[in-house]
Amino acid sequence: MNQKKEWEPYEHKVQYYETDQMGIVHHSNYIRWFEEARTDYMEKMGMGYDQMEARGILSPVLSVEADYLQMVRFGETVTVETFIKEYNGIRLTVGYEVIDQKHQRTCCRGTTKHCFLDREGKFLSLKQACLECHQMFVQGLEDHQDTENHRDMEDRKE
Amino acid sequence: MNQKKEWEPYEHKVQYYETDQMGIVHHSNYIRWFEEARTDYMEKMGMGYDQMEARGILSPVLSVEADYLQMVRFGETVTVETFIKEYNGIRLTVGYEVIDQKHQRTCCRGTTKHCFLDREGKFLSLKQACLECHQMFVQGLEDHQDTENHRDMEDRKE
Amino acid sequence: MNQKKEWEPYEHKVQYYETDQMGIVHHSNYIRWFEEARTDYMEKMGMGYDQMEARGILSPVLSVEADYLQMVRFGETVTVETFIKEYNGIRLTVGYEVIDQKHQRTCCRGTTKHCFLDREGKFLSLKQACLECHQMFVQGLEDHQDTENHRDMEDRKE
Amino acid sequence: MNQKKEWEPYEHKVQYYETDQMGIVHHSNYIRWFEEARTDYMEKMGMGYDQMEARGILSPVLSVEADYLQMVRFGETVTVETFIKEYNGIRLTVGYEVIDQKHQRTCCRGTTKHCFLDREGKFLSLKQACLECHQMFVQGLEDHQDTENHRDMEDRKE
Numbered sequence: 001m002n003q004k005k006e007w008e009p010y011e012h013k014v015q016y017y018e019t020d021q022m023g024i025v026h027h028s029n030y031i032r033w034f035e036e037a038r039t040d041y042m043e044k045m046g047m048g049y050d051q052m053e054a055r056g057i058l059s060p061v062l063s064v065e066a067d068y069l070q071m072v073r074f075g076e077t078v079t080v081e082t083f084i085k086e087y088n089g090i091r092l093t094v095g096y097e098v099i100d101q102k103h104q105r106t107c108c109r110g111t112t113k114h115c116f117l118d119r120e121g122k123f124l125s126l127k128q129a130c131l132e133c134h135q136m137f138v139q140g141l142e143d144h145q146d147t148e149n150h151r152d153m154e155d156r157k158e
Numbered sequence: 159m160n161q162k163k164e165w166e167p168y169e170h171k172v173q174y175y176e177t178d179q180m181g182i183v184h185h186s187n188y189i190r191w192f193e194e195a196r197t198d199y200m201e202k203m204g205m206g207y208d209q210m211e212a213r214g215i216l217s218p219v220l221s222v223e224a225d226y227l228q229m230v231r232f233g234e235t236v237t238v239e240t241f242i243k244e245y246n247g248i249r250l251t252v253g254y255e256v257i258d259q260k261h262q263r264t265c266c267r268g269t270t271k272h273c274f275l276d277r278e279g280k281f282l283s284l285k286q287a288c289l290e291c292h293q294m295f296v297q298g299l300e301d302h303q304d305t306e307n308h309r310d311m312e313d314r315k316e
Numbered sequence: 317m318n319q320k321k322e323w324e325p326y327e328h329k330v331q332y333y334e335t336d337q338m339g340i341v342h343h344s345n346y347i348r349w350f351e352e353a354r355t356d357y358m359e360k361m362g363m364g365y366d367q368m369e370a371r372g373i374l375s376p377v378l379s380v381e382a383d384y385l386q387m388v389r390f391g392e393t394v395t396v397e398t399f400i401k402e403y404n405g406i407r408l409t410v411g412y413e414v415i416d417q418k419h420q421r422t423c424c425r426g427t428t429k430h431c432f433l434d435r436e437g438k439f440l441s442l443k444q445a446c447l448e449c450h451q452m453f454v455q456g457l458e459d460h461q462d463t464e465n466h467r468d469m470e471d472r473k474e
Numbered sequence: 475m476n477q478k479k480e481w482e483p484y485e486h487k488v489q490y491y492e493t494d495q496m497g498i499v500h501h502s503n504y505i506r507w508f509e510e511a512r513t514d515y516m517e518k519m520g521m522g523y524d525q526m527e528a529r530g531i532l533s534p535v536l537s538v539e540a541d542y543l544q545m546v547r548f549g550e551t552v553t554v555e556t557f558i559k560e561y562n563g564i565r566l567t568v569g570y571e572v573i574d575q576k577h578q579r580t581c582c583r584g585t586t587k588h589c590f591l592d593r594e595g596k597f598l599s600l601k602q603a604c605l606e607c608h609q610m611f612v613q614g615l616e617d618h619q620d621t622e623n624h625r626d627m628e629d630r631k632e
Contacts, residue, residue: 016513016523017344017506019337021211021390026333027219028193031186032491039490049490050549061185063225068218074337075524174355174365175348175500179493179548186491190333197332207332208391232495233366343535344505351502369495377501379541384534 007044010037010080024071030108034096037080045136055130058117066110077101084140089127091115165202168195168238182229188266192254195238203294213288216275224268235259242298247285249273323360326353326396340387346424350412353396361452371446374433382426393417400456405443407431481518484511484554498545504582508570511554519610529604532591540584551575558614563601565589
């Protein structure tokens with residue numbers, strides 16, 4: 001098993017154009033923050049989404065889920081933690097946790113599911129199409145499982 | 159039981175700025191289409207969201223889910239069907255079906271969940287805060303259940 | 317000289333997600349409305365932008381200008397009038413007037429400038445690349461000049 | 475005359491959702507980048523736009539202009555330089571220069587014009603409404619004029 005990579009999670013400063021007349025961030029923007037964080041994650045893991053596309057691999061979103069727990073406002077900065085929840089070489093599930101930096105509260109939790117396609121729209125096995133990409137998500141999945149196991153153990157101690 | 163209202167579902171013409179470099183509509187836009195369709199639905203039901211806000215009632219999104227089934231492209235027009243899936247006076251679940259007009263295929267299915275707040279952010283019982291709004295969603299729920307029952311009966315006949 | 321085509325100008329219903337915390341439509345959205353109106357105009361003139369792209373012609377925006385005269389709010393519907401201000405086969409200037417339907421006031425005036433490129437990014441003479449496209453903009457320019465002349469004559473009468 | 479403040483200009487990483495099917499950043503997004511850069515500038519100058527709004531001062535956009543010089547693509551990062559071009563206590567003109575970090579080319583130049591309003595929509599003299607805000611823009615204007623003068627002198631030497 002490889003060493004888990006450690007890095008700073010993605011930061012997003014709330015923009016004025018992201019607010020709506022309720023005075024809070026419009027809910028559709030979190031879906032875009034997930035994408036920002038996912039892109040940042042891949043880049044930090046060593047294979048940016050732009051590089052993956054340059055190799056002819058597209059990764060469309062099959063589904064998205066978001067639970068909004070706390071409102072976020074202009075002037076605040078959020079951290080978006082990203083983790084690989086499921087990956088089998090064909091399908092990928094990415095999880096997100098949006099944390100308001102000021103109050104250190106989880107504002108939003110979400111997931112996106114993805115597949116991998118070539119430019120003609122045919123399904124790809126990522127392992128065959130790009131071993132480096134494949135290993136990145138395998139590593140990401142392991143990292144996440146380690147974190148989860150570690151949490152379980154901490155919980156049992158209590 | 160009231161008569162089910164019949165109307166044209168919401169139509170949205172895909173805009174160029176909604177596409178991304180994959181050549182398809184970016185997934186975050188469907189979340190906005192859900193809002194467009196929900197707003198249109200309320201207006202056709204007799205109580206626009208602008209009127210509801212004018213009465214001091216906010217209806218933030220608690221969660222959103224979307225399943226992307228078919229890609230949608232610039233030049234196409236979609237129909238978004240909207241239906242009240244759950245409503246208990248405190249919480250509301252709205253369902254959406256995005257249908258590509260050309261191929262008559264369901265491109266996306268989704269739901270949004272909502273609560274009702276006053277301007278200070280306190281939870282409201284919609285029945286008490288605005289009877290007219292309450293009745294609209296009760297009616298919408300009945301309409302949806304009728305449609306579901308009707309579908310069940312059709313299925314049994316076959 | 318051909319007969320000026322008459323049609324309904326483009327209508328846009330203001331969406332909740334287009335508002336910001338000032339309680340008005342965020343100014344960046346008008347730039348998108350210009351595009352919506354330009355696309356609609358081309359379609360009504362007989363050559364949708366999707367069809368033009370299908371012929372291998374791209375029409376990027378070289379510059380944009382917008383003057384905001386009145387605030388627009390959620391619940392309102394605007395009309396966007398579109399007219400061909402300049403066209404020489406190589407460059408195109410499109411003008412827009414956003415009119416609030418309720419008060420019949422001009423809320424925003426703007427222009428966008430465009431060139432024409434092939435898929436490799438080389439400049440095109442539209443006359444050579446697509447005669448039908450060329451004639452559409454020539455016709456649009458004539459229509460606009462007629463309207464301007466007509467206005468001038470009306471002004472002199474007074 | 476105060477010392478010109480030196481700081482890092484605003485950086486924006488191009489997001490996938492900002493691209494369109496032409497494979498480049500959609501032109502409407504630069505208008506949002508201007509806002510991001512303006513907000514960042516104010517914050518670095520010591521008075522964030524959120525703080526200004528908290529004092530009851532709104533600063534709507536009266537006009538916007540953008541000239542697109544080079545296409546920007548996903549995977550690139552741009553720097554947005556911001557400078558106070560005109561300021562008289564009542565009106566403000568802000569200039570922007572978007573520079574592609576990789577090629578160090580100016581991709582877009584733009585300006586936005588602003589006034590200052592109270593919550594009821596009445597025009598404000600910023601000097602009276604918020605001396606601190608006023609001084610920030612006076613300082614910004616001086617900084618910009620110094621830079622311009624410096625450039626002129628450099629040009630004459632050549």
